[in-house]
Amino acid sequence: MQQQNIWTKLIRVDRRILYLILFLNIAVFLMFPFKMPATITSPARGLYDAVDSLQPNDLVMISSNWSASTMAENQPQLEAIIKHLIRKGARFTLVSNEAQSRDLSKRIAVGVTQSSDNAEYHTYGQKWAHLGFVTDLIAAIRGMGSNLSEAVKQDVEGTPIDQLPVLQGAKSLKDYKMVIDVTPSGTLPYWISYRPPNLIVGYAPTSVMAAEGFTYLDSKQLVGMITGLKGAHEYEQLMGETGLGHKFINAISFSHVLILLFIGLGNLAMIMARRAQGEA
Amino acid sequence: MEWLNDFLPLSLERMGIWIGAICTVALYSILYRENPAYRLFEHLFIGLAAGYSLGPLVGDILYKYWYLPLTEGAWWWAFAVPFGMWLYFIYSEKYGWVSRIVIGVLIGASAGLFFQQFCSLYVPQIYASFKPIIPTGANEGLLASNAINNFIFIVVLLSVLTYFLFSFEQRGPVKRTAVLGRWMLMIALGAIFGNTLMARMALLVGRVYYLLHDWLMQI
Amino acid sequence: MQLALDMSRDGATWMMAAIVVLAFLGMFGLVFLLQMLSTQGRRAIVVAVTFIAGLIFALEFFLPAQPVDGQDKNFLSDPTLQIQNFLQVVAGMALGLGTYGLLRLHLRNVVQKRAQWGYSASLLISLVVMGFLSIWHSLGEKNVEGQPLVATNETAEYIFSVLFNNMIVQMDAAMFSLIAFYIFSAAYRAFRIRSIEATILMATAMIVMIGIVPLGKAISEGIGLPAELPPEYAKEPFSLTAILYSLKLPTMADWILKTLNAPATRAIEFGVAVGGLATAIRLWLSMDRGLGV
Amino acid sequence: MSIQHAQDNWFVAILIAIISLFILFNIFRARKGRALYIRRIAGLDAIDDAIGRATEMGRPILLIPGMTAFGVIAMQSLNIFKYITRESARFATPMRFLTANPTVYTVAQETIQEAYQEAGRPELYEPDSIRFLSDRQFAFASGAAGLMQREKVAANFMFGEFFAESLIFAETGNMVGAIQIAGTVSTTQVPFFVAACDYTIIGEEFYATSAYLSREPVLLGSLVGQDWAKILFASLILFGSLVATFWGTDTPLLGVFGKAGGWDAFFKGEGQ
Structure with missing residues (x-):
């Protein structure tokens, strides 16, 4: 009987030990933060430039479809984008395809607008509004594309759409300049497929959805994209702000290192165990 | 012991955070093994989630899309609910087939909608795949390195497409192209894996932050 | 209950109630008529409605459209929007069916005191309480002519928000973040140099993993690779600096994503x-055997 | 610009017409009795082994279409699950079907019942084995993970559209030692299935699955048509890239093939 040497043990390591190591790794790096600058990627710059070239009072639709589970990625993104829109004096409306996202995104928008220096944004409905929750995104986009007040009827506070100051002079999505999809799920294709043609599309996905985004960036169906927390971090850097993004990035970086380390270790163990078997 | 006073669930806000933390820890316990705490919170979770869905169903769908249009005089909307209820015949042996009429309508509609999806989502990607693969005078500013990348792009695209051919035996050059396609597929999958990792770690970081910062108040 | 409340507000809507009742009676009466059909007739009806439903959406897409209010429309554009809303209501009825199935299963567990029935009971209680509060909350949000549709109750709203924000939302996030642990154990187990394919998968994953975090940039620049692409890059794409730059982990990760992953x-x-x-x-032409009548 | 109607670039209508012809023509050919070939798809051959193993161990098999919304993909998943159920019914191996979509749940009731009837074991059909847990992604995932652990499922079949929750199913299944076969059109989830499952069906293989399993002429014929369509795609891309190389990417002719407004620009000289 071959004795259980360290390598065979390592190959069959209890997965619960791996889980504990990962947890501790993240906890340690959250407790002892240090600074590391980001590389600005071209899709992030694309989105930043597109928002930066907006004129005051241009209308932007933010499609916010995320819920608490992707908060770590989507919240820094949404906050950064709203801050930038306020800085440009643009008007914006939010719409959610997720019931939970309606409350969350409204709460965040209230938080960001209240803490901004621009008093115009302090009153809800003046420069921004939340159009509420739509169950079927395709139907909603097509509907809003032809008639906003008919498709959405009332905003999240129950005000009829045509009585909102922020939407004065806007009849449909056609009167918007841009839509930014902040999302953890596959909502982007719907915006690309069913939006009015004049609307440019920006994308703020979680990292996992970004892979699909490259295809649309390449085909110019997307003007720019910020990828997950990293993208939010880049966007913050472009705006010269410091937000939540900075705090989390190190813990993430080193969890990547940890995983690489263990993949290496696993392979080493496999090779060594094979060699030991060959000798025996 | 000031920390203890702040930490204990003595205010409504602290109580909320405690509830959240308990939920999180209970679900995390499945990492150790399946246990009564996990089981209880799993059942609570499903119950709460199923209950929650009824709100949007009544308030957003039935009220907004059924009741409101009705009050605005669109009488034909009255038929939407009973028509949908035909689905409930599914439990009846005798009338079960009636539910298939509703299912048929739903299937037909999703099939019909697929045409637009196909055309607006996928066809433009054909156009987007037209790439100059040799730097000729026809494309100003095209660098040799871009052209090489474009060439690789086209080769990868075509080889992976070849892998997805099903209806004839792959032999000779087709076989070799398909194998290359399979390898390229593995590269793409590896890239997606590596690219996704960050998002997943971000979630865990967010949760650990909640436990350490909001609940234990350690950072 | 809600319906009845509104009716009393406006006498004219009695008419509407009558229409709804008639619609229900009509649709269920129709079932008995349809029941008289032969098997062939039934099949023909299912095939026909499937085809017609698809045809409406297909025609809307394929027929020429004229600009109306800045949006290209043809005579089917508005009807298809209405039909989509209609189908949302229909699909909403399926949620009722799903919830019924869940209730039935767990009620049976509790009534027959099957093993572990306590868990089923906790599921049922949370479902009923949350369902009630959620509907109340959802209707309380709506308003008609400035009046809330249903009067809300502060305590109920508070309990709702605790159940939602402090339980559902937190459990969502907890389950979602479990994936981080699983991704670790899956990578540890699966990423081994076993075959060419496994090795390719592993190598790409590793390069991208480290290339996309700021640390990848720090490592590359730490070993002396250039931070920026040289300005004369356009003239000399194959200069030494350009080649060194392309060996950086972030550049390689980016290149893999754009040039290999994208195609x-x-x-x-x-x-x-x-x-x-x-x-x-x-499916449209009912050629799949899946759903015959 | 996006394509909202066929008129935004008539090429799309022509393309759909051609592909439909390819598919219908080959279905017609197959129905006439022409024998059609289909290449081996590793993983699908393992389905029967997995069912056999479950039978030996006396543990259930689990079918998960995941979050798949009702539509074309869901119908394809149900087709595959119908086949698997039919096979398992022959050996009286119990099955569980878990979905997060109520409409899929409704249709699954019909489909699975039919599968039992076709296998000649209608008495084995149990409505409670088909379960709608929740339409909420992670409530569903927690329920599925719990069920896998408690019932120690022997085989785990995941076919359909998946999102982030894919790995929760796949790793939990791996933990309880189930044989796992996954097939999905969600490209972003394929790597996780590849890492944690025994076999993974990728992309269009998912649509080829029902043809592969049932060898029905209609499906085989359709598959041949799909191949023709892909060859057409590949030829178009080659042709377009050559044109782009020698005449430049701005050549109006290229816009005809899928650029919104490109048709009118080329044939009527508009929009330039």
Whole structure:
């Protein structure tokens, strides 16, 4: 009987030990933060430039479809984008395809607008509004594309759409300049497929959805994209702000290192165990 | 012991955070093994989630899309609910087939909608795949390195497409192209894996932050 | 209950109630008529409605459209929007059916005191309480002529928000973050140099993993690779600096994503598109044996 | 610009017409009795082994279409699950079907019942084995993970559209030692299935699955048509890239093939 040497043990390591190591790794790096600058990627710059070239009072639709589970990625993104829109004096409306996202995104928008220096944004409905929750995104986009007040009827506070100051002079999505999809799920294709043609599309996905985004960036169906927390971090850097993004990035970086380390270790163990078997 | 006073669930806000933390820890316990705490919170979770869905169903769908249009005089909307209820015949042996009429309508509609999806989502990607693969005078500013990348792009695209051919035996050059396609597929999958990792770690970081910062108040 | 409340507000809506009742009676009466059909007749009806439903959406797409209010429309554009809303209501009825199935299963567990019935009881209680509060909350949000549709209650709203924000939302996030642990154990187990394919998968994953975090940039620049692309890059794409720059981990990760991942993903998408189109056509024409009558 | 109607670029209508012809023509050919070939798809051959193993161990098999919304993809998943159920019914191996979509749940009731009837074991059909847990992604995932652990499922079949929750199913299944076969059109989830499952069906293979399993002429014919369509795609891309190389990417002719407004620009000289 071959004795259980360290390598065979390592190959069959209890997965619960791996889980504990990962947890501790993240906890340690959250407790002892240090600074590391980001590389600005071209899709992030694309989105930043597109928002930066907006004129005051241009209308932007933010499609916010995320819920608490992707908060770590989507919240820094949404906050950064709203801050930038306020800085440009643009008007914006939010719409959610997720019931939970309606409350969350409204709460965040209230938080960001209240803490901004621009008093115009302090009153809800003046420069921004939340159009509420739509169950079927395709139907909603097509509907809003032809008639906003008919498709959405009332905003999240129950005000009829045509009585909102922020939407004065806007009849449909056609009167918007841009839509930014902040999302953890596959909502982007719907915006690309069913939006009015004049609307440019920006994308703020979680990292996992970004892979699909490259295809649309390449085909110019997307003007720019910020990828997950990293993208939010880049966007913050472009705006010269410091937000939540900075705090989390190190813990993430080193969890990547940890995983690489263990993949290496696993392979080493496999090779060594094979060699030991060959000798025996 | 000031920390203890702040930490204990003595205010409504602290109580909320405690509830959240308990939920999180209970679900995390499945990492150790399946246990009564996990089981209880799993059942609570499903119950709460199923209950929650009824709100949007009544308030957003039935009220907004059924009741409101009705009050605005669109009488034909009255038929939407009973028509949908035909689905409930599914439990009846005798009338079960009636539910298939509703299912048929739903299937037909999703099939019909697929045409637009196909055309607006996928066809433009054909156009987007037209790439100059040799730097000729026809494309100003095209660098040799871009052209090489474009060439690789086209080769990868075509080889992976070849892998997805099903209806004839792959032999000779087709076989070799398909194998290359399979390898390229593995590269793409590896890239997606590596690219996704960050998002997943971000979630865990967010949760650990909640436990350490909001609940234990350690950072 | 809600319906009745509103009715009393406006006498004219009695008319509407009558229409609804008639619609219910009509639709269920129709079932008895349909029941008289032969098997062939039934099949013909299912095939026909499937085809017509698909045809309406297909025609809306294929027929020429004229600009109306800045949006291209044809005579089917508005009806298809209405039909989509209509189908949302229909699909909403399915949620009722799903919830019924869940209730039935767990009620049976509790009533027959099957093993572990306590868990089923906790599920039922949370479902009923949350369902009630959620509907109340959802209707309380709506308002008609400035009046809330249903009067809300502060305590109920508070309990709702605790159940939602402090339980559902937190459990969502907890389950979602479990994936981080699983991704670790899966990578540890699966990423081994076993075959060419496994090795390719592993190598790419590792390069991208480290290339996309700021640390990848720090490592590359730490070993002396250039931070920026040289300005004369356009003239000399193959200069030493340019080549060194392209060896940086972030550059390699980016290159893999754009030049290898993007076309491979696109090829998969083309396959999926064609497969989906073929399935859509077969379903539309009822050629799949899946759902015969 | 996006394509909202066929008129935004008539090429799309022509393309759909051609592909439909390819598919219908080949279905017609197959129905006439022409034998059609289909290449081996690793993983699908393992389905029967997995069912056999479950039978030996006396543990259930689990079918998960995941979050798949009702539509074309869901119908394809149900087709595959119908086949698997039919096979398992022959050996009286119990099955569980878990979905997060109520409409899929409704249709699954019909489909699975039919599968039992076709296998000649209608008495084995149990409505409670088909379960709708929740339409909420992670409530569903927690329920599925719990069920896998408690019932120690022997085989785990995941076919359909998946999102982030894919790995929760796949790793939990791996933990309880189930044989796992996954097939999905969601490209972003394929790597996780590849890492944690025994076999993974990728992309269009998902649509080829029902043809592969049932060898029905209609499906085989359709598959041949799909191949023709892909060859057409590949030829178009080659042709377009050559044109782009020698005449430049701005050549109006290229716009005809899928650029919104490209048709009118080329044939009527508009929009330039």
